[in-house]
Amino acid sequence: MSRIVVDPVTRIEGHLRIEAQLDGGKLTDAWSSGTMFRGIEMILQGRDPREAWIWTQRICGVCTTVHSIASVRAVEDALGIEVPDNARIVRNLIAGSQMVQDHVIHFYHLHALDWVDVASALKADPAKTSQIAQSISDCSKSSTTYFRDVQRRVKAVVDSGQLSLFASGYWGHPAYNLPPELNLLAVAHYLEALEWQKDFIRMHAILGGKNPHPQSFLVGGMSTAMDPNEPAAVINPERIEVLRDLARSARRFVSDYYIPDVLAVAPYYKDWFSRGEGLGNFLSYGDYSSGDQRDPGTFLFPRGVVLGRDLTRVHPVDPAKITESVAHSWYEYAGGDAQPKHPSAGETNPKYTGPKPPFDHLDVDAKYSWLKAPRYDGQPMEVGPLARMVVGYAAGRKEIRDAVDGALKALNAPPSVLFSTLGRLAARALEAQIMANQLEGWVDQLAFNLEHGNTAIFNAARWDPGSWPASASGFGLHEAPRGSLGHWIEIDHKAIRNYQAVVPTTWNAGPRDAQGVRGAYEASLLNTPVADPNRPLEILRTVHSFDPCLACAVHMVDARGREYTIPRIS
Secondary structure (H helix, E strand, O other), rough: OOOEEEEOOOOOOOOEEEEEEEEEEEEEEEEEEOOOOOOHEEEOOOOHHHHHHHHHHOOOOOOOOOOHHHHHHHHHHHHHHHOHHHHHHHHHHHHHHHHHHHHHHHHHHHHHHOOHHHHHHHOOOHHHHHHHHHHHOOOOOOOOOHHHHHHHHHHHHHHOOOOOHOOOOOOOOOOOOOHHHHHHHHHHHHHHHHHHHHHHHHHHHHHHHHOOOOOOEOOOEEEOOOOOOOOOOOOHHHHHHHHHHHHHHHHHHHHHHHHHHHHHHHHHHHHHHHOOOOOOEEEEEEEOOOOOOOHHHHHOOOOOOEOOOOOOOOOOOOHHEEEEEEOEOEEEOOOOOOOOOOOHHOOEEOOOOOOOOOOOOOOOOOEEOOOOOEEEEEOOOOOOHHHHHHHHOOOOOOHHHHHHHHHHHHHHOHHHOOOOOEEEEEEEEHHHHHHHHHHHHHHHHHHHHOOOOOOEOOOOOOOOOHHHOEEEEEEEEEEEOEEEEEEEEEEEEEEEEEEEEEEEHHHHHHOOOOOOOOOHHHHOOOOEEEOOOOOOHHHHHHHHHHEEEEHHHHHHHOOOOOOOOOOOOO
């Protein structure tokens, strides 16, 4: 029996440490540790609620938009503010485009190298790669000459000795199964994805002013002007066409590259359809409304909970049942750490009690992570694209059923394969396809409203703090690319008294709770075979399938314990 430590886990956002127990060639236990301290909630105390989104957005530049949306929704919920239809549409476009771009980046640039042996691509026959490409997709870039040129570019990088992002891969690992020709195809599309995503995200620049961190959010709507009588109108017929072209480019890239590549790679790793299952409990807040954001019946992705892999029943979501435990987290609760707290009464009181660096192993019987342990009705949950597809499939949502059934038919696999490492990979691709197909419809809605003189995009009715009650509380829910995100706010005398964010990676990467129950990462690694303990590629495959974002789950630490005074905005 031996202990494997992966620290840091790379190709993610933030700092994550995985410790796992290896016995008989398989993992028999695992512990997930966030190794940075998160402090945004403390920074927000005493501030104007209307500026909370600006601060929370800085939690992460990769997840960029998601905290803004959850934050403005929390304040709007607390103050009873309804947003105009155009604000709903623009928010959907900003968040939806972020989701498609994020999923593409995850597959090609963060996760593909767990399955693709870049060095093997140098041995490929470009003509055979061309034949494979033309058999799986109508993509125009599929000639022998194209793939030969990519191969030369990769060889030039290798010959230079400056491998950059390809420097530390486990190339030649026995767990790589793809033939050289498919490795070459994947490397080529890795490069294509780099070019596509940097152009596509211009949608954020148009609707949000910039990327990362769009600047057009407001409590009560958006600042993206679309009134033709305003000289600074951002949304006009010309930009509508640009948005429409970008939406179409997303649909083409997902259909021509992303989906075919996933379906081409998966058959070579069929054993991973039964690995990485994890909890079997799935949570989705639901999101992307076609009307009233308060009505879950209008959501593109439905709201619900699936328990024990039971696809015959979807349980309703009650936000009052959400809690966070700090029994194994480097925080303390007033009144003791044994009892979890609802986010509305949550506390961010850091107290590090772990070993002094450098150290070999964490004391996993005590506190061992800067992440809290969220629970729904006392149970751990997996959130993310797989959770949304599972809940949508169980709910009978047609777009999701059709997409999932089509993929299962192509792979000749039953629905049970969804509950796996490769199931997460496939679910993310299918979700990208569903969202890419939706974007142009939202652009059309925006165009229709503009043509018919409906240009309202901001509701100023409650903007004046003089109209607010003495105290108020609310929460905002959002389905971010990585899963269910919630912000809770307590307002007292026009200022933030308490603020808590429960983010997707906290749900998935959180440690054990007071009862010793594992979180999603920890549970998903059990029984995973490891071919080479010195190169634990198999651990990375499952952990990366969740697309970790530790910057969202934890945020900053000063190793010397110094305190900083954050200046208030006057």
